[in-house]
Amino acid sequence: MKKKKYKINDEESVFPLIVMESSEYSPNKCVFRNDELGVWLYHANCIEFMDRVISKYPTGKFDMIFADPPYFLSNGGITCHAGKMVKVDKGEWDKSKGPELNHEFNYEWLSRCQKLLKPNGTIWVSGTHHVIHSVGYAMQQLGMKILNDITWEKPNPPPNLSCRYFTHSTELIIWASKNEKSKHRFNYEQMKKINNGKQMKSVWIIPAPNGDEKKFGKHPTQKPLKLLERIILASTIENDLIFDPFAGSSTTGVAAIRLNRKFVGCELDENYLSLSIKRLESTIKERITSFKFIESL
């Protein structure tokens, strides 16, 4: 069968190529794109990237944003991994710079996300207690409207080795709209349907990513696909444009492609970008195969 070719036309693209200067932080360039399905991944510092997109779209561009920012928790604590005691060290990007500077960073990236949301768009931000209270405060400072805080409960968390704390088994996800005037989308019926006909509660029990989700490599804070799929299903419709400023292994992008939404992501780390590209390519392949199957029926 002949491979279908498509021409990239940036004038008509839902998300045209964003051209930026490289900086001391990052080369700031597009490393993967598929205009047909609507997938764009940038090797970029999200602050610089968002400033550039704001200059092009000052009234907003994205229907929904999911952000999983640095948690600022890699500071020599211990945790349990595969039955062994290990240091919490997820990477340089996760080191704390102190509460004031951490909060300043959260305020800076959130203020840009707010500008980039369409008037009725919403943002979801996940985090542990190390970061989530600062995120919630910054949202209030910016005049966003907090819609819900979701507790993501992990049914099989690693045990607490020190036995001086409760086992850490939850993360919080704040869901907020651009401002008080926004008329946010909530797909109430769809949430009820996937919850066996009952109203969906704000506590979601979802296991950590399984082996299949990590078959192309590991990211230390990779989110489960099921979590992102629920978030996307709750707050967007098909063909909506979703942005993730801290893409990591691009779980948001994988979920977006599977649910027929469009995705823009940026990430600083080259290793996570190559992991992302493998995951995005494989998901696109699966989607094209399922299209062909449906067309052949």
Ligand SMILES: C[S@@+](CC[C@H](N)C(=O)[O-])C[C@H]1O[C@@H](n2cnc3c(N)ncnc32)[C@H](O)[C@@H]1O
């Ligand atoms: C908590 S992880 C995101 C994990 C992701 N949700 C997933 O499922 O794989 C945060 C990511 O943000 C990246 N990062 C940190 N600072 C950044 C910045 N200023 N711009 C873009 N990416 C950044 C890190 O390299 C890291 O991969």
